[in-house]
Amino acid sequence: MSRTYIAAALRREVIERAGSCCEYCRTRADDRALDFAIDHVIAEKHGGLTQADNLCLSCYWCNSYKGSDLSSVDWEADSAIVPLFNPRSQVWNDHFQLIGVRLVGVTAHDRVPIALLRLNAVERLKERELLLMLGTYPCLSASQ
Secondary structure (H helix, E strand, O other): OOOOOOOHHHHHHHHHHHOOEOOOOOOEHHHOOOOOEEEEOOOHHHOOOOOHHHEEEEOHHHHHHHOOOOEEEEOOOOOEEEEOOOOOOOOHHHHEEEEOOEEEEOOHHHHHHHHHOOOOOHHHHHHHHHHHHHOOOOOOOOOO
């Protein structure tokens, strides 16, 4: 699979706008050993363009779990198909809250991205606990 070239200026714009934070899980790039990726919110295979309003900064784990998905199934709501959180058109704090070390959806549909991105997997909870103790979680974007 070929990767789309993203110009350095556009890459910098996305990183600066995100404040070097994963726009899905709110972890700082400085707190992760693996590089962050510039993610197409709407994947190119679904017609998404390589432009600022369709790009976000994503950690390795969130990017891997999201892939090119636009939605997922909410098994608790009669198998409803629910669109995923879109950091370009939605505000993170309107959809997620931190309770202890767990991320919890504000609305019933917010549980879908939490499940799909495995935001409360054991290893992520342990990492979040450490980052909370260090005072570096949650990371805030430049626009917050």
